[in-house]
Amino acid sequence: RVQLVESGGGSVQAGGSLRLSCAVSRYAIINYDMGWFRQAPGKEREGVAVAYSGGGNTSYADPVKGRFSISRDNAKNTLYLQMNSLKPEETAGYYCAAAILRLYDWYDPRRYNAWGQGTQVTVSS
Secondary structure, three states: OOOOEEEOOEEEOOOOOOEEEEEOOOOHHOOOOOEEEEEEOOOOOOEEEEEEEOOOOOOEEEOOOOEEEEEOOOOOOOOEEOOOOOOOOHHHEEEEEOOOOOOOOOHHHHHHHEOOOOEEEEEEE
């Protein structure tokens, strides 16, 4: 079974940057759609970005376009999320996820078969 471990979360002031990593074991990430999600207390989990399997195509949620960048290093089997110009309202747990099928839209958590444990991002004003 694929395993995902996030790292790189922390506390940052508004306008700052963080880079999240998601190390994947047991399966090659090139074969999966790899997504980043976030969930704040009392809110639903929302899709942030996805890197599609096989090639370099990506998609982003509108609120993060132009500020966040998703990438993958297939040799290291690791997914990244570079987050710039962070806002306090983006304080949340951030999760990476892997999907082998495309039964739902990329931002729908139901699409994904495996999840990491999450890493906390706190943005102060």
